[in-house]
Amino acid sequence: MLTETTEAAYKRHKGIGPQVRQAYDKAIGQIFAELSSSDLEEFKVLYEKHENSDLDTETIINSTRSLMTKVVLEMNQCFFEGNDVENKLATLEMLKELFARYEGKDWNVNAAAPEELTRPLRMRSLDFSIHFMERQLEAQEKELEIAMAKSNANRERLKNVQDERVKLHVKIEEQLSLYREINQEINKEKL
Structure with missing residues (x-):
């Protein structure tokens, strides 16, 4: 009976992995969104001073943003696939559901025998x-x-x-x- 309940809970939570993965992908997409060409203004001034040419900071920022986002997304994908995160998340949610009745319980340590405490x-x-x-x-x-x-x-x-x-x-x-x-x-x- 417990095995059937466990399997049913696992199947119910099987879809949580892709949801978490999408949330991570969305967050990773926003990590480098705040990069702007103004972040490179000091470098632009130095470059123009020493090289006597104009530095295209907008292109650099866009390529850096896309490259860094791509690298972090690939690392995240490798992490999810290499560690079987989707199954582990489903298992974690299943266990949280199965043991929810124990949440917030006040385990009375004082009721234990002195031999157990020591x-x-x-x-x-x-x-x-x-x-x-x-x-x-x-x-x-x-x-x-x-x-x-x-x-x-x-x-x-x-x-x-x-x-x-x-x-x-x-x-x-x-x-x-x-x-x-x-x-x-x-x-x-x-x-």
Whole structure:
């Protein structure tokens, strides 16, 4: 039933597009109607002074008026055809007719529940909280990357120190065993 009403309203308003287009064309025709040769008097004086000839301002104004009107009319035609204005105007008028019963209604905002009234604020607050937490997580991830890099560098340094200790320990053991051998030989000679 609503579809039939909608289609009927659309068909009723289908003719509004050409009417609006005619009104625009008429208004465009009047835009440059006020141009006159007196608008170019200052240019005419300068031209006559520098060129030593007469400037036909009436012809210039007429050609300018017709050219500008033609250009604006073509732009208007392209706008109407490229944007499907006639159908959109018919749709707009149909919607205005269908929802006319709501025009001027006093929507009682105070009758809404507090949860409904504050929902946009709460949602915005949650959005800000999420955004803040995301930024904190990004900062913590960067700090974690830096800490991990430092930790890996320290582990590498500690491993190098440990390797050096093992090497030194081996050298000390070798030296000790050499000293023991020398000590044993000295003790044998004394006997």
